[in-house]
Amino acid sequence: EAGVAQSPRYKIIEKRQSVAFWCNPISGHATLYWYQQILGQGPKLLIQFQNNGVVDDSQLPKDRFSAERLKGVDSTLKIQPAKLEDSAVYLCASSLVGSRKSYEQYFGPGTRLTVT
Amino acid sequence: AQSVTQPDIHITVSEGASLELRCNYSYGATPYLFWYVQSPGQGLQLLLKYFSGDTLVQGIKGFEAEFKRSQSSFNLRKPSVHWSDAAEYFCAVGADNDMRFGAGTRLTVKP
Numbered sequence: 001e002a003g004v005a006q007s008p009r010y011k012i013i014e015k016r017q018s019v020a021f022w023c024n025p026i027s028g029h030a031t032l033y034w035y036q037q038i039l040g041q042g043p044k045l046l047i048q049f050q051n052n053g054v055v056d057d058s059q060l061p062k063d064r065f066s067a068e069r070l071k072g073v074d075s076t077l078k079i080q081p082a083k084l085e086d087s088a089v090y091l092c093a094s095s096l097v098g099s100r101k102s103y104e105q106y107f108g109p110g111t112r113l114t115v116t
Numbered sequence: 117a118q119s120v121t122q123p124d125i126h127i128t129v130s131e132g133a134s135l136e137l138r139c140n141y142s143y144g145a146t147p148y149l150f151w152y153v154q155s156p157g158q159g160l161q162l163l164l165k166y167f168s169g170d171t172l173v174q175g176i177k178g179f180e181a182e183f184k185r186s187q188s189s190f191n192l193r194k195p196s197v198h199w200s201d202a203a204e205y206f207c208a209v210g211a212d213n214d215m216r217f218g219a220g221t222r223l224t225v226k227p
Binding site for chain 1: 120148150152157158159160161162165167206208210213214215216217218219220
């Protein structure tokens with residue numbers, strides 16, 4: 001079974017530029033998550049989708065971050081414009097739907113973003 | 117909302133020695149509890165999970181964890197550490213459709 005795929009793996013941009021990350025979840029996983037992991041910290045949820053609807057985006061900085069999950073499969077996370085403090089690893093995860101299954105999350109390798 | 121504390125930022129153990137990583141949580145009821153491992157440049161991999169029932173849970177790679185309600189803890193253990201266990205370990209707490217991760221404990225294994 002293929003895991004969660006993410007691209008690119010690394011990205012270096014200057015502040016005020018824009019960047020986009022792509023995620024393809026495990027086949028059949030209706031729930032998709034984007035996390036931000038700053039160096040030395042645990043992952044922090046940015047947004048959660050179930051199929052193509054947003055379940056939770058309370059911690060997404062909506063003035064600069066946006067995400068979409070068209071057709072309920074692949075997802076894209078965008079930052080525009082980027083700030084220095086956005087330097088982090090952006091992790092995508094997916095899970096099945098269910099009271100317990102939704103907590104068993106499978107993570108992709110992440111995209112390491114450096115903003116200079 | 118729930119919260120997680122991993123008191124140890126960095127632990128060093130010798131290969132073959134036993135390991136215990138600490139995790140404490142704060143939540144009004146019993147949440148779901150998880151341990152993940154992250155190798156350099158990789159995503160997180162689920163080691164084990166606790167939902168209910170037996171408080172001693174077995175996971176992959178020879179790891180186990182024990183839920184202690186009275187101490188609000190879910191410590192991870194391994195009887196004999198291998199050099200390949202060197203990684204970052206995250207405890208996570210799930211409740212109310214929300215997952216919170218600790219800051220992680222970095223494990224170094226000495227030859």
